[in-house]
Amino acid sequence: MEIYEFRYPASIAVGRRAHVGVVGSGDLEILLEPAADGQARVRVRTSVDGYGPIWKTVLDRFFSRFPAIAAIEINDFGATPAMVTLRLQQAFEESRA
Amino acid sequence: MAEAETTISRGLIWLRALTGGEGTVAGGPASVRYAEAPLGDGPACFLAVVPDAGGRFPRARHGEVGLLEAWTLAKLVGDVVAADEGRVRRPIVAVVDVRGQAYGRLEELLGIHQACAAAVDAYASARLAGHPLIALLVGRAMSGAFLAHGYQANRILALEDPGVLVHAMGKQAAARVTRRSVAELEELGNTVLPMSYDIRNLSRLGLVHRLISGIDPGVPSAADVARVATELAVAVAEVRAGGGGLDLRLENDAARKTRAASLEVRRRMAEQWAGDGAGA
Amino acid sequence: MNAGATPLERLLARRSFIELSARERAREILDPGSFRELLGPFDRLHSPWLEMQNIVPQEDDGVVIAKGRIDGQPAVVMAIEGAFQGGSMGEVAGAKITCALDLALKDNELGTPTRPVLVLETGGVRLQEANLGLAAIAEIQAAIVALRRYVPVVGVIAGMVGCFGGMSLAAGLCSALIATRQARLGMNGPEVIEQEAGIEELDAADRRLVWSLIGGGQRHAVGLxxxxxxxxxxxxxxxxxxxxxxxxxxxxxxxxxxxxxDRLAAVDPAEKLNGPALRVLWGKGGSNG
Structure with missing residues (x-):
C-alpha cells in the first residue's frame, strides 16, 4: 500500500459531498467533500505500489478539466486510469446534483 | 490434514478432573461428553467435545466439532434448560479443546453450518434463560468449533499455556492464505494483536475474563483442579450477580484500549439511531 | 410485477439484485424514500487493523447499516459488501452489525417493533483481524438469538460471494432465510475443503458440483x-x-x-451421498414447522 497527496488550484464550487465506488478488485472508493480553501486536495491510498507518476498524470488531467474545490479521499484497489477518471467524474457530478 | 491424535484429549482430562466421571451419554456419540457435578455450593453441568476414533463421521474423529457433535451439544444444552424450568438454573461449563469444525464434503452437504448454529442457539438461549455459562479453555479453541462450543459464554476462563490457542484458522492454513511463513505469522501477532495465537494476547483484547497460570493442563494435580474449580465457581457467582449479555467483553480496561473501534461504533451508532422521523 | 406478462417480459423487467452494491441493496429492501444510513463512509469508521498490514481500508468497513421502513414499519437493514475483502468480518464491520441488532432489540423491548434484515454476502472472519473477527461473529450470533425472541430476523443471501464461515451460523440462526439460485451457503468454503481435505474430497473448481451441494436451490430443497x-x-x-x-x-x-x-441417523456416512440423493432422503419441510 502507498499513500500519495496532491493539491490543485480550484475554482468550481461543489454543493454537497459525494461517495462512489467500492474498494474491490479493479475498483476504488472516492469520498468527495466541499472545501473552503479554494483548492482541490486529494489523498490517495492505493494497494498497488509504484504508480505515483501515473496517479499524478491522471489527477493532473482531471483537475485541469474539473477544478473542484473539494477534499477528496481515494481508496484504490487496483483500478485502471480509465476507471479512476470515471469514478472521479461520477463523484464530481453527484456533488453538483 | 488430520494428524494422529497422540496424546489424550485435554478436554477429556479436564472433564474427568472436574466431574470425576467419563461423561458418556447414553445413545449419544462418544465424542460429546456431559456430566453433572458439584461446583462451589451447587450442582453444575459440564460439556466437552473429545476425539472418538470410532465416530460415525470420519472427518469428526479427532476432536473436531462435526454434525453429530454440534446437534448433540444443542440437544444436551437444551435438555438442561428444559430440566431447570421453574427452578434455580444450574451453571453450564463448556470445557473447550476443539481443533476446528469438521471439514468435508458430506459435512457441507448435510448442513454443518446449521448444526453449529443449533449449538450456538442452545448455548445463547441457555445464557438468556439465566444459566451462568462459562467457557474453560484448556486446549485449542479454533474457529467455528469455538463458536459452536464456548464462545457464547458469559465468561471465558483460560489456562495460561502455549497449548491453549484461539484463532480463526490453523497456523499453516493462515500462513498459506496470507502468503506468510508461520514464523512471520507468529511475529505479526505481536504487533497486530488480533492475529496472535497466544492466549495472553486474546486476554489483552478483553475477551478472556481470567487467565489461570501455573496449571499443568495435561496432567493437572489435585491442587490444580481445585484452583480451577474455585475460579469457575467465582465466575458463576459473578454472573449470577450480573446480567446475561456479552457486554462485559467490551466493558473492561483491556478492551477499552484494544477494541476502541468497537466502542466507538457503539457510541456513535447509538447517537445516530434515534431521531428517525425517517420515512414515516 | 405484471402476472400476465410473458416469461420473456418478466425476465426483461427484472433488475438484478446480485449486481447491486450493499448500499443499493439496502435501499431496494427499504420502503422508497425511507433509507437513512448510519455510520456511513463519511463517518470514517474504518478498520484500524488493515492499514497496519498495508491493506487499503474502505471507509464503511464493508458494512452498510440503513434505517428506514418496511411496509411502513421501522426497520434496519445490515448489508455486507461482498466486493470489499470478500465481505469478511473484521472488528468494525462486525461491531456495526452487532450494534444495529442490539439497538433493534432495545427498540423491540421498548415497544417499537423494529424489523431487522441481514444481507449476507461474506466469506466469514476477516483473516487479517482474525480473533476480533471471530469475537465479532460470536457477538452477532448472540444478538440474533436475543432479538428473534421479539421479531423475525430475516436473512438474505443473494450471491455471488455467498455466505460462509462463522456467518453461515448467523444465517442458520435467522428466523427466515431467503436465497437465490446463485447463492451458496456453507460453513467451510469449497477452496478451504479442497485445501484441508484434498481435491479428491472436493474439487472447488467444479462449479456444478459445488452448487449441487451448497447452492441456494439445493439448500431450499432440503429445508435449509x-x-x-x-x-x-x-x-x-x-x-x-x-x-x-x-x-x-x-x-x-x-x-x-x-x-x-433423526435426519442424520438416516444417513450412511460410508455412502457417497450427493445433492439429488439428499433431496430424496430429506425432502422438503421441517424448516418452519
Missing part, C-alpha cells in the same frame, strides 16, 4: 433455506416483506434438534 427467489430486486424485497407478514416461526430451524438428529 425458506424461500428461493429469482435474482430480482423487487422479488427479494417482496420476499422480505412476506417473511415479516408470516411472523416468527413456531420453532426456529436452529431449535429443531430432534428432527435433524
Amino acid at each position: 433455506v425458506d424461500e428461493l427467489v429469482d435474482d430480482d430486486a423487487a422479488a427479494i424485497a417482496g420476499a422480505v416483506r412476506a417473511a415479516f407478514v408470516r411472523g416468527l416461526p413456531a420453532r426456529h430451524r436452529s431449535e429443531q434438534v430432534a428432527l435433524f438428529l
